[in-house]
Amino acid sequence: DIVLTQSPASLAVSLGQRATISCKASQSVDYDGDSYMNWYQQKPGQPPKLLIYAASNLESGIPARFSGSGSGTDFTLNIHPVEEEDAATYYCQQSNEDPPTFGGGTKLEIK
């Protein structure tokens, strides 16, 4: 199985500043020119919400302050400028190889 390692496990960012979350895969999740890496936001008591698909594509309805980048085994989620409502846990997920796997999550606190 592909292991996804997220860092940091938690971070606190001041309102209006940038939050950066890293996700490293144990093997490449690229195939045929696409990166099969997705990012989700989850708030307590709610299901995950898709933010970014295929590494850098913003899901419909998601604010442009969220962005994703990377390829191969190294991926990043950026949030800038951070808002109060962005307090949540963020997960990366690879869908290149079965089973699809998720990272351990990064909890974002807004200062």
Next chain:
Amino acid sequence: EIQLQQSGPELVKPGASVKVSCKASGYSFTDYNMYWVKQSHGKSLEWIGYIDPYNGGTSYNQKFKGKATLTVDKSSSTAFMHLNSLTSEDSAVYYCAREGVLRSFDYWGQGTTLTVSS
């Protein structure tokens, strides 16, 4: 509006089985694979398996083979997950999720909380 409406919380005894439902609306049910995901309390997410509602074809995470069985009822646009021989390790929130672009999960049910306790 696309919605996935899951069945309510379940409290079951060890050794029993349970069937969780996920009713889809707002899109053509047979056009998208349906995935099931487990989230144990305070932990990350695990993929259980998926089903192709068009032909009933399934694929399971090796970890959940023999534990979970996925089915659909096309007439009611509902997906089901049956879990058997339940233990405390099966206590978790279970989600259904629709497959989106490049196998992302673009729509999710609200989750069904399963508690296994005597």
